[in-house]
Amino acid sequence: MSYTPNVPAHIAALKAYVPGLPIDDLARRLDMPASRIAKLASNENPLGASPMAIGALAEAAIDVSLYPDNDCTLLVDALSQALDLPKDWIVVGAGSESILGMAASAWLSQGRSAVYSAYSFQAFVNAVQRVGAEPVVVAAPEYIVDLDALLSAVTPATSVIYIANPGNPTGTRLPPAAIAAFLARVPSRVAVVLDEAYREYLPPEEAGDSLQWVRDYPNLIVTRTFSKAYGLAGLRVGYGIAQPAVCALLHRLRAPFSVTHPAQAAAVAALQDRGFLAESLQMNAQGRSQLYQGFDRLGLKYLPSSANFVLAHVGDGGALARRLETHGLIVRPVAGYGLPAWLRISIGTRENNARLLAALEQELQ
Numbered sequence: 066m067s068y069t070p071n072v073p074a075h076i077a078a079l080k081a082y083v084p085g086l087p088i089d090d091l092a093r094r095l096d097m098p099a100s101r102i103a104k105l106a107s108n109e110n111p112l113g114a115s116p117m118a119i120g121a122l123a124e125a126a127i128d129v130s131l132y133p134d135n136d137c138t139l140l141v142d143a144l145s146q147a148l149d150l151p152k153d154w155i156v157v158g159a160g161s162e163s164i165l166g167m168a169a170s171a172w173l174s175q176g177r178s179a180v181y182s183a184y185s186f187q188a189f190v191n192a193v194q195r196v197g198a199e200p201v202v203v204a205a206p207e208y209i210v211d212l213d214a215l216l217s218a219v220t221p222a223t224s225v226i227y228i229a230n231p232g233n234p235t236g237t238r239l240p241p242a243a244i245a246a247f248l249a250r251v252p253s254r255v256a257v258v259l260d261e262a263y264r265e266y267l268p269p270e271e272a273g274d275s276l277q278w279v280r281d282y283p284n285l286i287v288t289r290t291f292s293k294a295y296g297l298a299g300l301r302v303g304y305g306i307a308q309p310a311v312c313a314l315l316h317r318l319r320a321p322f323s324v325t326h327p328a329q330a331a332a333v334a335a336l337q338d339r340g341f342l343a344e345s346l347q348m349n350a351q352g353r354s355q356l357y358q359g360f361d362r363l364g365l366k367y368l369p370s371s372a373n374f375v376l377a378h379v380g381d382g383g384a385l386a387r388r389l390e391t392h393g394l395i396v397r398p399v400a401g402y403g404l405p406a407w408l409r410i411s412i413g414t415r416e417n418n419a420r421l422l423a424a425l426e427q428e429l430q
């Protein structure tokens with residue numbers, strides 16, 4: 066007998082998040098060893114994680130029978146030092162995605178709305194829908210967030226504006242001066258969530274002083290993650306930066322014990338390993354040039370990327386992704402973002418980038 070859960074309409078309408086195809090699934094389907102599959106679909110770090118983080122993780126394993134430190138004390142201390150910010154300006158979460166959701170729970174409800182750009186990260190959409198608020202999606206000419214249009218879309222019902230810089234899946238970035246001018250114009254009753262999951266990949270002069278913006282604007286929440294440049298996606302650890310009143314609010318919305326002890330320990334160690342971070346960024350810059358050169362050779366249009374992936378225009382993204390799977394390559398179709406003609410390709414190792422380009426050459430001729 067079928068059962069329809071008696072839930073509010075906005076919950077029944079929720080769509081499940083569609084992640085990149087897991088390596089093991091494709092390995093089973095192709096009857097190929099998992100080690101032969103290259104996943105260029107989830108913007109993970111192709112270098113893996115810092116050996117220091119892995120060491121800390123192994124040491125932390127002994128404590129898995131204990132609940133973790135709910136206050137993430139050591140990690141908050143380490144972040145406070147690294148960012149030169151007081152501890153009560155930092156809130157740690159199980160991935161930065163959880164902070165995006167906490168901001169939605171704090172500011173939004175039925176009757177309120179959130180404004181964000183077209184081609185925005187799927188988690189914005191989900192966070193807003195989960196709490197029954199109205200999403201207001203603003204056009205993004207040239208696939209770049211239009212800050213003036215975001216401001217024009219603000220109504221008395223608007224409580225949050227979400228922006229990712231750089232954006233996912235576009236990889237495009239905003240000039241720091243434009244963000245600063247935008248923040249100065251947002252009414253203070255509207256919270257701004259500035260998602261900096263890919264911040265580390267920005268050229269330093271383009272990254273913007275988002276900590277100063279947090280000091281200047283009590284309605285701003287900046288989110289960052291250990292999932293990308295720090296290579297800890299599997300541990301689910303990220304954080305928000307905001308003024309103390311906002312952090313205190315977000316703390317109350319956090320699920321208890323949501324950041325595991327191994328995740329906290331590995332994140333502390335990862336923060337210390339500047340060498341691994343530098344190597345990751347260098348590998349990303351080299352891989353990006355490699356992909357650009359290959360795409361140019363193949364006559365593929367792509368968006369210049371400020372992140373660890375490139376959005377390429379391929380005709381039918383879904384069909385090409387399925388053909389690439391037969392080569393043991395997983396990439397991300399982005400039709401769900403309103404980009405059916407594009408593929409999002411995470412920048413991998415030199416070898417995997419070359420494999421991808423060779424497969425593209427074969428499939429596109």
Ligand SMILES: Cc1ncc(COP(=O)(O)O)c(C=O)c1O
Nearest residue numbers: 160161162186233262290292303
């Ligand atoms: C723009 C953006 N923000 C946030 C996240 C979430 O990262 P986390 O792993 O910290 O939840 C991602 C992950 O892909 C992302 O692309």
